[in-house]
Amino acid sequence: MEKNKSAVVLRGLKKYFPGTKALDWDEDDIIEVKAGEIHGLVGENGAGKSTLFQILMGIYDMTGGQMELFGKPYKPKSVYDAEKAGLSIIMQQPNFAYNLTVAENIFLGQDKKFLNKAGMIDWKRQFEAAKEVLHKFKFDHISPTALLSELGFEETKQVEIARALSSEPKVLLVDETSAAISKSSVDTLYQLLKEQRDKGCAVIYISHFIDEVHELCDRVSILRDGRLITKLEINASVSPDFIIQNMVGRDVSDAVYRSEASHSIGEVMLKTKGLKKDGEFEGIDLCVHSGEIVGIAGIGGCGSDSFGKALFGYDRIQGGEIYFKGKPVKINSPLEAMKLGIGYIPKDRDKEGLFLIYDSVVNISAANMKNVSKNAVINHRMEQKIAVESIQKFLIKTPSETTSVSDLSGGNRQKVAISKWVVNDSEFLIVNSPTRGVDVGAKYEIYKILEDLKNQGKGILLISDELPELIGMSDRVYCFKKGKISGEFTRDVFTEERLAGQMV
Amino acid sequence: MEKNNTFLVFIKKNISLAAFVILFLLFSCTTTGKFLRISNLLSVLTASTDLLICSLGATFIILMGSIDLSVGSMISLCGVIAAKIYLSTNSILLTLFAAVLVSAVCYLFMGVIHTQLKVPTFIVTLGMLSIARALVTMVSGGSITMIDYNGKIKQIFGLRPWILIIAIGLFAAVWVVEKFTLFGRFTRLVGGDENVARLSGVNVKKQKILVFLFAGLLTAIGGIVMAARIGSGSPSVGQGYELDVITAVVLGGTAQTGGVGGVRGTLIGVLTIGILANGLILWGMPSEVQLLIKGLVVIFAVAVSTERKQNMIVR
Structure with missing residues (x-):
């Protein structure tokens, strides 16, 4: 040639x-x-x-x-x-x-x-x-x-x-x-x-x-x-x-992500001790306070995805302890995690977060059925009202709340997936790559939602492989490397180079 | 153009309704009024009652993305048990109780095997198709058990008006369950995407077992109605019946992939099959031709109603 x-x-x-x-x-x-x-x-x-x-x-x-x-x-x-x-x-x-x-x-x-x-x-x-x-x-x-x-x-x-x-x-x-x-x-x-x-x-x-x-x-x-x-x-x-x-192409200053205010941070909400799953992660000790966004940085295969799933009871842990609000808890299924007030916004929203064949109403209330029903009978009007409110609050662009979510763009689908865990008043959210495949406009709206949740005193564990996002949003960041925590940084000291240095 | 389009979409979404209307008009015009006689229409309804009741349960199973092939054997088993218990006790309540109990045990068995051992429902229910047929042959000794025409069970479960009232009442009840209860919603969520359902906090295993029990309850009643209607509990009744049930549900617009459809469509599906069978008899068609046409109708209906663009993979 x-x-x-x-x-x-x-x-x-x-x-x-x-x-x-x-x-x-x-x-x-x-x-x-x-x-x-x-x-x-x-x-x-x-x-x-x-x-x-x-x-x-x-x-x-x-x-x-x-x-x-x-x-x-x-x-x-x-x-x-x-x-x-x-x-x-x-x-x-x-x-x-x-x-x-x-x-x-x-x-x-x-x-x-x-x-x-x-x-x-x-x-x-x-x-x-x-x-x-x-x-x-x-x-x-x-x-x-x-x-x-x-x-x-x-x-x-x-x-x-x-x-x-x-x-x-x-x-x-x-x-x-x-x-x-x-x-x-x-x-x-x-x-x-x-x-x-x-x-x-x-x-x-x-x-x-x-x-x-x-x-x-x-x-x-x-x-x-x-x-x-x-x-x-x-x-x-x-x-x-x-x-x-x-x-x-833009100044990666903090202003576009969130304010510097950290007065929302309260008591320890979730704490893990020596959490372990063979082939994924081991010896994970970390904690998340209420009103705090804690990031987990790591490259693909570092165990952070599996760790997020395990905290939600979707993957089984093989050892270690989880404390939620000071009490030791066992989380064996998503249902048990939900009962504690834990929510999970997955990385693959189409396969794990949303029912693509259904509309926004069904999707938004899917994890909230307890609150929109009485004696096992669904209150359709309440369900619809909550969906419409979420659509307005989170600026979800959809022709109507009864439009199938498969007709929405990635960013709007993600907002529906997030709404699902906001409306059921989850106190602790595990958020995995919330802006994956999302256009820039929606990206910052999603950051705004996360900041609001933080200010309401919710604990947020943000798992992401985008460093600017982690640096912009987190109060603290843990670095994962080959299934172990390889570093911990607070907001005042982390830079892209520092985090990356602990990841690879 | 635009109008034309919305009309086509409407037809596609309501293919069973369209088929029903077309067949109804067709038979009305070509049977010299025999089809439209009140007595004929009532007998079509009566003959559809057991199929409707069984299809209500099957709709939930299919809505959940599963399938039930055992229903034909199960109605035979329930019918024979009902006939035998009624013969010896003369009590409607005991008869109902016995048939429901047997059916519930069988369906619970299928649900548990499916969820715990992760055997696909196609296989579990295929197995039960044989098992239940074997059981009914053993229980009956291979002979039919007659049901007295003047007995209460015949009057209630086998003759108008009660048989129609029961069927319509059950339909309404199941429709309410589907539309307004958590049970109905969770069934739909599991069928929509099992994984997402689990991640939304639905106890998927429990839901599946409950849906099987629910279908078992309806199948038991369907079995009693069938036996009362034909006047005997027979170990050979209901062979190939599962195909009628699946045809009715699918014709009614419930997708085999789960999540989409409901019992309203199933009602139309059942009635379509009912008038199709009746009209073909009035035309003097032999039974094998009826079977042939029934097969063509279901294939054609699904072919027309499926949105192919969305289904890249068809299994």
Whole structure:
């Protein structure tokens, strides 16, 4: 392949979802990725990076704009089209058939290559080929005959890398891979990406870790809220801080998040001692006061998600004690947590927070049925009234309270999911990534809601992988690293660097 | 265009109502008035009572995202037990009690196995389909137990007007339960998304077992009505009955995926099946053709009413 030849050209991309513009470039915005370069794509959550990848892979249709691949117009209708055109992707969440073997997964959809004369799959040949692929990328410790479900997370990730590279792609998309794997694997990955680049492959690399991007990439494009902000050539004059400034695009001062006031902080509300769950977290001692927002910072797989679920009785703990308002408690189910006054706003609102097929009324009252019923009979008018009040109070944009929540945008869905735990007067809220996939406007409205709850004296445990959010909102932050608390900081001393230093 | 669209949406949402109206008009016009005779219409209603009562319970099970294949065997079992108990005690109360007890035990068994051992309801109820059929054959010794035409049980559970009053009363009661009680709401939440329901503090296991018990209660009454209506408790009655029940519920717009629908639709579904069977008999169709047409109607109704865009995956 010829180097410095234009591989991918993206022009004026637009992708609209109902109620939100995931990508909204100007007509003359262009990203050009050359063969033989690693092109960084950075931006905060909701900037449109993943959407861009999904358009490139033929998963989404564009609302507007053009794409070119090696000088020819490119418009994939499916992943199959995209792969045929020479694209390959390493995703944030690997997509596998877990009931099949490693070899079958590597060659998923390419079974025709291994047919014998009788028209059956020649398994032996497939295993050999898989072994060769794994060997090529130095993943010899993985057996091609192992079932995917038997592998650990890191090995799964390695299989995905091998699969993506085995097709010898001309364009390789990599999505935030390093967030999930260990340092040595990251180094291996970088080595592989550099090899691909030197072979003339065009690599587009998404990462939240700006230092890595700075070190690895030849050029960087910065997205923010669906817009293309700028393109930078990486050289000595461009510092990581400069990239971050462009990425955030606003002064990350505390004012946009919340006021500095901390008079709301009261007694200890929730305290854990030596909380443990095998393979997730252990020895967790922390406490949250009433009227306090306590953050948990950590990268994917650090155990903070599972810890949040465990406090709500959705994951079982295997050891340790929980004290709520000074009394030792056992929380074995969400129902028991709710009875104590604990609420849980989950990370995956569509799968864990909302009944997508129902309207706002049913969703908002789902955890509040006790209060809107008497002798097991539902008071429909009261239920409706509460929903309408929440819609007005939290500025939920919906045609009416009886509109199905699946018709709402991410931010408004999130506000419905939050309302559900506000209306039932939960005293303690476990909030996991409340602004994930939420547009900027709604983001700050959600921060406002959290601040109001804090001022009402509720205890809030904020689990998030967005540092600016944690720094902006929390009174204290615990850092999680590999299932353990690796640091604790109070509001007056934390900075992004300090927290990040304890996370990785 | 706009109007046309809303009309189409209305038809899609009320496909069973549309089917009902079309079939009603069709049979009214093509049977030289036989179909529209009051006595004929009343007999259609009477013949639909047991199906309605059983389908009410099944609606809750399907609303919850589960399925009940055992209902055909269960009505046979309940019918035989009712006939036998009534024959020996002559007491309506004892008869009711015995049938409900047996049914409740069977449904409790299914609910517990499903929730505790995590066996899918399709399998548990499929197993019960055989088990209950075996039980009824053992209990009856393979022979039918007659119900005296002049007995009280026949008068109340098998003849107009009481049989209609019971069916309509049960329908109204179940509708109220579905619409106005926590029990109805929790059923819907579990069917809407079991995971989210659990995370909203619903005791999902308990709810599932309760819904099975609820369906068991209705199936017991359905079994008594069936036996009283046909005049005997028979170990061979109700074969393939589960298909009628599922057809009625699905035709009524309750989605097999759970969460959507309700007993109002089921009422229309039952009546549609009722007039379809009656009209085809009036047309002189043989029973195998009736079966064929019934099958086509349910497939067609679901095909028309399903919003395909939202259902990427159909199992």
